[in-house]
Amino acid sequence: MKALAGRFRPKVMLCVAGALLASAATAADPWPRAVNPAPRNPALDARVHAIVAGMTLEQKVGQMTQADIRSVTPDEVRRYYIGSILNGGGAWPSMNMHSSVDDWLKLSDAFYRASMSTDMKVKVPVIWGTDAVHGHNNVYGATLFPHNIGLGAAHDPALVGRIGRATASQVRATGITWAFAPTLAVVQNPRWGRTYESYSSNPELVRDYGEAMVRGLQGQLGSPTSVLATAKHWLGDGGTFHGKDQGETRTSEANLAATHAAGYYGALMANVQTVMVSYSSFTDTASGKHWGKMHGNAHLIGDVLKRRLGFDGLVVSDWNGIEQVPGCTKWHCPQAINAGIDLVMVPDDWKKFIGTTIADVRTGRIKMSRIDDAVSRIVRVKLESGLFDSSPATGQHPDATVMHSPEVRMLAREAVRKSLVLLKNDHGVLPLRRTGKVLVVGKGAASLPMQAGGWSLTWQGDNTKTSDYPNADTLLSALRKTIGAGNVDYSPDGKVADLGGYSAIVMVAAENPYAEGAGDISFPRSVRHTSRYPADLAALTRVSGKGVPVVTLLFSGRPVAANDLINRSDAFIAAWLPGTEGMGLADMLVAGPDGLPAFAFTGRLPFDWPAGDCLAKKGGIQFRRGYGLTLGSRSTLGRLPEAQPVMACPVESR
Numbered sequence: 001m002k003a004l005a006g007r008f009r010p011k012v013m014l015c016v017a018g019a020l021l022a023s024a025a026t027a028a029d030p031w032p033r034a035v036n037p038a039p040r041n042p043a044l045d046a047r048v049h050a051i052v053a054g055m056t057l058e059q060k061v062g063q064m065t066q067a068d069i070r071s072v073t074p075d076e077v078r079r080y081y082i083g084s085i086l087n088g089g090g091a092w093p094s095m096n097m098h099s100s101v102d103d104w105l106k107l108s109d110a111f112y113r114a115s116m117s118t119d120m121k122v123k124v125p126v127i128w129g130t131d132a133v134h135g136h137n138n139v140y141g142a143t144l145f146p147h148n149i150g151l152g153a154a155h156d157p158a159l160v161g162r163i164g165r166a167t168a169s170q171v172r173a174t175g176i177t178w179a180f181a182p183t184l185a186v187v188q189n190p191r192w193g194r195t196y197e198s199y200s201s202n203p204e205l206v207r208d209y210g211e212a213m214v215r216g217l218q219g220q221l222g223s224p225t226s227v228l229a230t231a232k233h234w235l236g237d238g239g240t241f242h243g244k245d246q247g248e249t250r251t252s253e254a255n256l257a258a259t260h261a262a263g264y265y266g267a268l269m270a271n272v273q274t275v276m277v278s279y280s281s282f283t284d285t286a287s288g289k290h291w292g293k294m295h296g297n298a299h300l301i302g303d304v305l306k307r308r309l310g311f312d313g314l315v316v317s318d319w320n321g322i323e324q325v326p327g328c329t330k331w332h333c334p335q336a337i338n339a340g341i342d343l344v345m346v347p348d349d350w351k352k353f354i355g356t357t358i359a360d361v362r363t364g365r366i367k368m369s370r371i372d373d374a375v376s377r378i379v380r381v382k383l384e385s386g387l388f389d390s391s392p393a394t395g396q397h398p399d400a401t402v403m404h405s406p407e408v409r410m411l412a413r414e415a416v417r418k419s420l421v422l423l424k425n426d427h428g429v430l431p432l433r434r435t436g437k438v439l440v441v442g443k444g445a446a447s448l449p450m451q452a453g454g455w456s457l458t459w460q461g462d463n464t465k466t467s468d469y470p471n472a473d474t475l476l477s478a479l480r481k482t483i484g485a486g487n488v489d490y491s492p493d494g495k496v497a498d499l500g501g502y503s504a505i506v507m508v509a510a511e512n513p514y515a516e517g518a519g520d521i522s523f524p525r526s527v528r529h530t531s532r533y534p535a536d537l538a539a540l541t542r543v544s545g546k547g548v549p550v551v552t553l554l555f556s557g558r559p560v561a562a563n564d565l566i567n568r569s570d571a572f573i574a575a576w577l578p579g580t581e582g583m584g585l586a587d588m589l590v591a592g593p594d595g596l597p598a599f600a601f602t603g604r605l606p607f608d609w610p611a612g613d614c615l616a617k618k619g620g621i622q623f624r625r626g627y628g629l630t631l632g633s634r635s636t637l638g639r640l641p642e643a644q645p646v647m648a649c650p651v652e653s654r
């Protein structure tokens with residue numbers, strides 16, 4: 001473990017940053033010149049060239065196509081030379097959420113074999129990508145890690161590297177060799193529903209984590225424990241105006257380079273093999289130029305990413321992302337390919353895409369040289385990944401315990417402990433003694449879907465039950481295991497007549513799970529937690545101020561205004577979206593048998609924490625990024641201001 005940790009030392013990161021910055025240019029050209037750490041390999045290039053030279057146009061365009069497993073069969077992969085498949089969020093073998101690891105392996109093998117029985121001169125294997133964004137999250141029974149925002153609070157690149165390794169093992173266990181992770185968004189506005197997919201608003205942390213996660217996932221390329229990583233979403237996804245999903249990023253190109261691209265510098269240093277393009281658009285506030293959707297941006301994809309930064313892997317589009325380029329549809333977009341997209345995620349309309357793209361090449365709208373570049377990148381990545389050598393299902397055990405082994409659960413539990421940020425601990429309420437009786441309040445305390453958030457079994461993390469998560473603990477079950485079931489009572493709504501017998505109350509306030517789009521809190525909706533979840537305030541109000549100390553945990557995918565909850569609690573913990581290992585929460589709440597803290601609070605805020613709805617206004621921030629108490633800190637927070645009506649916020653601070 002020590003040796004691995006050493007690879008992610010901040011010192012190394014600083015050198016990397018230094019080398020990049022040393023070559024950074026002027027404001028007119030803000031981009032560093034990246035040194036590709038993987039030296040060119042002439043033998044590999046020659047092999048790629050020979051393979052591509054032997055391909056027909058149909059075969060090449062087939063290779064540039066990525067279809068969803070719900071819309072393509074193995075036999076179609078064979079007939080159309082499909083280069084890649086994915087299972088989008090909530091897509092499982094036979095559309096069975098409870099599919100076993102063996103079901104995943106069999107499907108992987110069927111697709112692989114189909115791709116290796118085409119009539120191509122050199123058969124090119126299909127590659128399967130999946131959104132393993134906090135562990136192998138589409139797979140029943142898999143241990144789920146805290147979402148990225150919680151890892152950001154841990155400020156621990158070595159931990160992130162170990163999570164990457166563990167995730168790679170989970171993904172490989174199902175016969176899949178490509179993870180659509182990490183998200184490297186440097187989120188500016190917590191109204192965005194994807195804030196939890198972002199590590200931090202601090203570009204340096206995102207850079208270090210991008211490098212660590214890519215190294216962790218990819219390990220040694222081509223080895224049986226390696227999966228390809230994806231740096232996503234290029235570029236500016238976290239900077240959209242008002243935090244709108246798929247919105248418009250208004251900033252200068254210099255700020256794109258300094259802030260939003262930071263994670264890519266780390267990922268590129270770690271030899272990331274794939275980059276996914278962002279749904280967002282870019283307006284350059286320095287020049288006034290509206291560049292439009294990133295999926296059509298030849299400057300930022302072709303000139304900057306591929307040529308200037310020297311990225312030699314493949315660029316994949318996002319789910320139906322091409323249709324948002326003006327003049328395009330879901331199945332036809334020469335602009336996107338000409339802008340530099342190599343592999344096109346056309347989940348459903350892949351057949352029409354192949355037809356229209358072949359026609360575009362024949363009429364000269366897309367040059368053959370662009371097609372050859374795209375296919376060469378795809379083939380090179382596949383060669384690097386070892387896919388040509390054997391089926392990714394070969395050698396995997398159908399009862400893959402690696403999905404939830406004691407080791408992976410311990411790692412997730414450690415990550416949970418390190419991700420918690422203590423915002424209040426008046427009168428040293430924490431840690432709780434192991435002896436007294438505890439009342440647990442709040443729906444989230446017994447809900448794995450709320451504890452895990454979006455991208456958990458399903459896309460939005462909805463339509464699931466706690467019983468869909470075996471091998472997992474809610475906070476409630478974890479507390480019962482820790483201090484004994486007889487010492488823990490549970491009341492979701494806090495309607496308990498007599499609190500006299502309790503030594504403490506543990507309250508969980510929680511968001512319902514959400515992912516893209518649906519997770520946005522669009523203006524004029526309030527970012528105050530209790531205006532969206534008034535039942536949490538009602539429950540807390542029932543138990544607060546009754547002479548029993550209250551410890552509140554908040555499960556949320558972003559910092560939210562919570563001063564009313566904080567005021568009614570003696571201790572308050574930002575717990576983010578911890579995933580399946582509730583034991584990590586109990587570890588931090590309960591003292592050891594000797595009455596002393598079992599673990600220290602080390603988490604610090606990865607984002608500014610708002611006081612109310614006026615996010616960017618003076619006084620709008622309650623706790624600065626980097627804030628976090630330790631158990632030793634003597635905090636008496638005092639009463640925090642509560643009212644701040646959203647309509648009173650100036651436009652720019654929404």
Ligand code: BGC
Binds near residue numbers: 090091459
């Ligand atoms: C898919 C997701 C995808 C989303 C995009 C859903 O139907 O399952 O994987 O991200 O569509 O809109």
Ligand code: BGC
Binds near residue numbers: 088
């Ligand atoms: C998301 C991507 C994801 C893809 C495939 C898109 O909607 O933006 O992050 O990788 O779907 O599920």
